Amino acid sequence: MSLAARVEFGNDASDFWQVDGILNIDASAAHPFTISLASIDGLIFDHTLDHTWAILHADGGIVGFDPAELLLDASEFKNNRGGGQFSIENTATDLSIHFSSVPEPVFLAAFTLIPLATLRRRRQS
Numbered sequence: 001m002s003l004a005a006r007v008e009f010g011n012d013a014s015d016f017w018q019v020d021g022i023l024n025i026d027a028s029a030a031h032p033f034t035i036s037l038a039s040i041d042g043l044i045f046d047h048t049l050d051h052t053w054a055i056l057h058a059d060g061g062i063v064g065f066d067p068a069e070l071l072l073d074a075s076e077f078k079n080n081r082g083g084g085q086f087s088i089e090n091t092a093t094d095l096s097i098h099f100s101s102v103p104e105p106v107f108l109a110a111f112t113l114i115p116l117a118t119l120r121r122r123r124q125s
Helices: 103-122
Strands: 003-009 017-019 023-024 033-039 049-060 061-063 070-076 086-088 093-101
Touching: 003 049, 023 049, 049 061, 070 086
Parallel strands: 003 033, 017 049, 023 061, 033 070
Antiparallel strands: 049 093, 086 093
């Protein structure tokens, strides 16, 4: 049996859980805990920027956190992600969802090819 939770992101607010004690994440690779991400309320979202949403704070701390035992399901996040990726970030007492933007392939190729062209030019001198 797998456990799941849904986190909704809107323009004015997003889901946030407050735990008044210790959060023990009891999951395994065979039975991961899934966090489903959903955009609501016509979320204005710029996929060219990084974003971080705090989703949980446990006053007594978080135990049993293993990223390999947590899954992110972004199938209900309807906004264009432009190739960016979601990940889970944690501290001893907090969990956050982080979105990392990824450069467009054209820009990535330019940043890769320009140094190579410069290097080749130097060798020919």
